[in-house]
Amino acid sequence: MVYENPDGVKIGLEVHVQLNKLNTKLFCCCSTDYHDSEPNTHVCPVCLGLPGSLPVINEKAVEFAIKIGLALNCSIVEQTQFHRKNYYYPDLPKGFQTTQYDYPIAGNGKIIIEGEDGEHLVGITRAHMEEDPGRLQHIGSIDRSKGTLINYNRSGMTLIEIVSEPDMRSPKEARRYLDKLRSILDYLDVFDGDLEGAMRVDANVSVFGGERVEVKNISSFKGAERALLYEIMRQKNHIRRGGEITMETRHFDEARGVTISMRTKEEEHDYRYFPEPDLVPLRVADRVPKVRETLPELPDAKKERFMKEYGLADTHARALTTEIKVAEFYEEVASKVDPKTAAVWVSDILKGELNYRDLTIDAFTVEDIVAIIELITGNKITEQSGIEIIRTVLDHGGRPMDIVNEKGLLKVEDDIVATAVEEAINENPEAVADYLGGKEKSLNFLVGKVMQKTKGRADAREAREKLIAKLKE
Numbered sequence: 001m002v003y004e005n006p007d008g009v010k011i012g013l014e015v016h017v018q019l020n021k022l023n024t025k026l027f028c029c030c031s032t033d034y035h036d037s038e039p040n041t042h043v044c045p046v047c048l049g050l051p052g053s054l055p056v057i058n059e060k061a062v063e064f065a066i067k068i069g070l071a072l073n074c075s076i077v078e079q080t081q082f083h084r085k086n087y088y089y090p091d092l093p094k095g096f097q098t099t100q101y102d103y104p105i106a107g108n109g110k111i112i113i114e115g116e117d118g119e120h121l122v123g124i125t126r127a128h129m130e131e132d133p134g135r136l137q138h139i140g141s142i143d144r145s146k147g148t149l150i151n152y153n154r155s156g157m158t159l160i161e162i163v164s165e166p167d168m169r170s171p172k173e174a175r176r177y178l179d180k181l182r183s184i185l186d187y188l189d190v191f192d193g194d195l196e197g198a199m200r201v202d203a204n205v206s207v208f209g210g211e212r213v214e215v216k217n218i219s220s221f222k223g224a225e226r227a228l229l230y231e232i233m234r235q236k237n238h239i240r241r242g243g244e245i246t247m248e249t250r251h252f253d254e255a256r257g258v259t260i261s262m263r264t265k266e267e268e269h270d271y272r273y274f275p276e277p278d279l280v281p282l283r284v285a286d287r288v289p290k291v292r293e294t295l296p297e298l299p300d301a302k303k304e305r306f307m308k309e310y311g312l313a314d315t316h317a318r319a320l321t322t323e324i325k326v327a328e329f330y331e332e333v334a335s336k337v338d339p340k341t342a343a344v345w346v347s348d349i350l351k352g353e354l355n356y357r358d359l360t361i362d363a364f365t366v367e368d369i370v371a372i373i374e375l376i377t378g379n380k381i382t383e384q385s386g387i388e389i390i391r392t393v394l395d396h397g398g399r400p401m402d403i404v405n406e407k408g409l410l411k412v413e414d415d416i417v418a419t420a421v422e423e424a425i426n427e428n429p430e431a432v433a434d435y436l437g438g439k440e441k442s443l444n445f446l447v448g449k450v451m452q453k454t455k456g457r458a459d460a461r462e463a464r465e466k467l468i469a470k471l472k473e
Ligand SMILES: [Zn+2]
Pocket: 025, 028, 029, 030, 042, 043, 044, 045, 046, 047, 048, 156
């Protein structure tokens, strides 16, 4: 299958990733652990931009940046230089943002996503380091606000801006790209994606080879998909009515699900970039080999290994390797029970129940799922009971074996099922005659009788098989 891309959609994404797993900010020693703190408690003269203060580059931040570049299959530059991007805004106390901008630490990479027509390559133009500005807090809604407060706790946090090529052909592919990016960053252990503002997205999108429009202010992956769907529809309708798409920046209004024009190309700022005189050029090439050694096995490689090592199908292997925590959980389970059975129970059943409750894999233990799988493969409980135990653990807590005893889930012995089968056949001669006469449906009636007699503790599939065997005699 080849994806035709009927509207000639081209989407490129710029993702700001906050490296919140660093202990300190990019140019000072302030702690990055501010998310639950009072405003303006994680600040110092450097990140407040006070006169006379001097930045010192965070060595670990550079290593994280190299790590990300390598994981995105980028080449790493020999040497980089920070620049000042000059503009005035209250959240930027220095009056400029220190950024690598045109001297990115990494560039020319690519990642594989699950595209509209199978595996699809998305080019990574560049990844550069910069500092995060502070945060404005409006009192009440933005348009009727009585005042605005400023919190500088975020000021000076390390950001990596990852810029993709316009290689995505639909909002769905854009979403898959974001999911893949998040997966890779999770594997690298450089950020906690659940913290506020950990990943922020700007998108540019064009249709039919027209000018590209930038959509800013997207705060979630779902929001990105919605913003792009809206923007593509808007551009198509505009062209259909004889209009022309001009280069502009639009803002995504999440509540209304629409994009609103912010400024056209002519109004774009001139940032007067110049080299940051307080920071010497940074030689990074020497660091690369050492950082390369610290790279973990990444999602694509892990998926391949799961297929080879555990004999898993592509879909299972992918589902189990998207999140590093799930992959580790699965491998522990697979070391104790049959890996293929483990894949079904972890990927299809447990993950389904967790998603339904908006929970992560941390909500369950390896020990419990292993116990449940062993009860099933040991023919002690039915699969349906296994699912019931998972649900009970998640909703009310408790240990699998206790739940089995409390709820009386132990499968009835084989001879009890056999007796029930025999009774069902003897007591229902009409249904038996119908079945033997070719009415397949009568079998369901007999299975129902067996389930009734065993109070639902027999395995329905087993009861069916036993009935068929008995009726053949
Ligand atoms: Zn500071």
